Amino acid sequence: MKVGVHISIAGSISRSVERARDAGCDTFQIFSRNPRGWAFKDLSEEDAGHFRENLSSTGLSPVFDHMPYLPNLATPREDMYEKSCQTLTEELLRCNTLNIPYLVTHLGHHLGDGLDSGRKRVIQAVNRALGDAPNHVMLLLENTAGEKNGVGSSFEDIRAVWDGIEQPSRVGFCFDTCHAFGAGYELRTPDGIEDTLARLDEMLGFSNIHLIHFNDSRGTLGSGLDRHEHIGLGAIGEDGCSSMLQ
Helix, strand or coil: CCCEEECCCCCCCCHHHHHHHHCCCCEEEECCCCCCCCCCCCCCHHHHHHHHHHHHHHCCCCEEEECCCCCCCCCCCHHHHHHHHHHHHHHHHHHHHHCCCEEEECCCECCCCCHHHHHHHHHHHHHHHHHHCCCCCEEEEECCCCCCCECCCCHHHHHHHHCCCCCHHHEEEEEEHHHHHHCCCCCCCHHHHHHHHHHHHHHCCHHHEEEEECCEECCCCCCCCCCEECCCCCCCHHHHHHHHCC
């Protein structure tokens, strides 16, 4: 098992590799751009080259890129949906340039238009982006915390999206423990963990899970809150977090 953290790209994206190495990481995750805005700078060949060289020299792998916060792949609003689809394609292309094999994305919010409609838009967005970025980067669908109008909070929901993907070999999953707990999956007890993981394996398959976001939760079980806490200090607690590592 490889362990890492989310690393800042402040100063230069290539510096993230050095920061991950200095932190003792085996692997790491980044945002390849400002996660809180639509505007972004194209990657210069110099920065991309330094990033690839640093990865090669440190041996850190795999690296994960995370989609920015603003895109919403499930929205019924046409302008937002178009920008979100474009961003997904752009990030897949940036990952390929940087030799990053995985891109993590949330599925978005349907804004009251209905779960089925939201799922259909996510499927269309993913199929479009994978077609427009014909490379080997794998998209990882991340489970969400059960927020109102959210898509992807249940394993069955994510499976329904996966079943509509035209290139399923390019889609895998990221399992977030805080999000799962917020969505109602018990992770505080051995029996609860066993049941949750059995459902996860049944719906998505352990072999398709390429990343675990291992966090505690500030929200209670089934609260629908996406509020991460340091491991052992939240509602899952030290015993629950320890049991998940058994």
